[in-house]
Amino acid sequence: MLTKRFLRKRLGRRSRLSLQEVRAMITIPEHMDLSENPKQGPLPFYIGIHEIISTPLHFHEHIEFSFIIEGSGTESINGKTHRLRPGVASLTLPNHMHEISCDVNHQVRKYCCMFDINILLDSSYDSEWCGLLYKIGSQYPSHVEFSADETKWISEILHKLLVESNRASLLPGRNSIICSMIKEALLRFVRAASCIPSADISREPAMKQPFWPILQYIHVHYTDAVSLESLSERFDVSASYISRIFKQYLGISFLTYLHQLRIESASNLLTSTNMSIIDIAAETGFESYRTFSRVFQNLKKVTPSEYRSMHKSISR
Incomplete structure (x- = not known):
């Protein structure tokens, strides 16, 4: 960061x-933390209705789900821009960069729901759809425009979620109800995103529960010094086991997966900011510029500077 x-x-x-x-x-994309918004009880969770004219380019370690109620404008997520209007929902995962600019005299009013990803994981069955969740922003789009019926459904879920969040935190079952409503909203988003024709849906085997916390941890901490050895120590499993399950469930090695996450983040920085390429290499977890440049060219088939120039030409 x-x-x-x-x-x-x-x-x-x-x-x-x-x-x-x-x-x-x-x-420079700003870092925003969930603690900057008031938590409504013991859960690392926040929901509110925000009125926005614009937001600066920023990122955070939590998931953000937003749903437009009124107004219009544009939102950029990881360098990809889409229109905002009532019925449009956006989902940003940890470290995704995004910003909003409203149309003149059309201030955006939206539900904003932010939470730690850990509150989604309480069952082995969650791996089925959480595997799809992590495709948002890469294989699936970061936004969807719901139909009239789905818009009504999502609006009702978020309204109930807002009401429940304002109840006394010691009320029996409150946290479970909140988590279930968050999951319902996200499941409807993932379902809609996965049905968009351009989405590249791969039929991967369902991820087993011992693998899921490891994958989740990597997605949040991929800019840190993550290695098979550090993961082995943290999750009390052998490095060879982690290496094997990456091959089994994702079809690629741990290092390849880590490099893909870092290079996607670097690509977003190259197109969304004018940070130097050396700084981008450091910010995305690479210990040396030489390694960053080599991995970037292997995955993107162009140098980082060529990638930046190509995308700047397209955006003009």
Whole structure:
């Protein structure tokens, strides 16, 4: 993440610029934390109705599900832009970058639901649809426009979720009801996203429960120093077991999967910001620019600078 300490270390000391001057020079996605919104009880969860004119490019470690009630504008998620209007829902996973710009005199009013991904995982049966959830933003789109009937259904779910969240936190069954309603809303989103014709639906075997927490952890911490050895120690299983289940359930090695996550994040930074490529390499978890450049070219078939130039030309 781009912290103040990181910025001063990279630029401040060298050029003696203030943090504000550095930010003025570089488009930097802001880091936002769930703790910045008031939690409604013991769950790492928040829901509210927000009125928005614009939001800066930002990212966070939690999932955000939003649903437009009124207004219009555009939203960019990982460099891909779509229109906002009533009935449009968006889903951003941890570390997905997004921003909103409203049309003049059409301020957006939306449900905003944010939560820690861990509250979704309480059953081995969840792996069936959570495997699809992690395809959002890559194989499946990050937004859908619901039909009139589905819009009514989603609106009712979110209204009930808002009402339930404002109940006393010690009320019996409150947390379970909240989690079940979140899952219903997300399942309807995933179902709609997976039915879009352009979506590339792969028929992978259902992920087994021992594998799911490992995969979830990697998605949240892929910018850190993650290795088979560190995962082995954290989850108390052998490194060879983790390596084997990656091949079994995803068809690729652990390192290939990790590199794919990092390069997708780097691609988003290349198209969404004007950060230097060296800084992007560091921010996405690569220890050296040489490794980053080699892996990027292997996966994208072009250099990072060529990728940035190509996408800037397309966006003009």
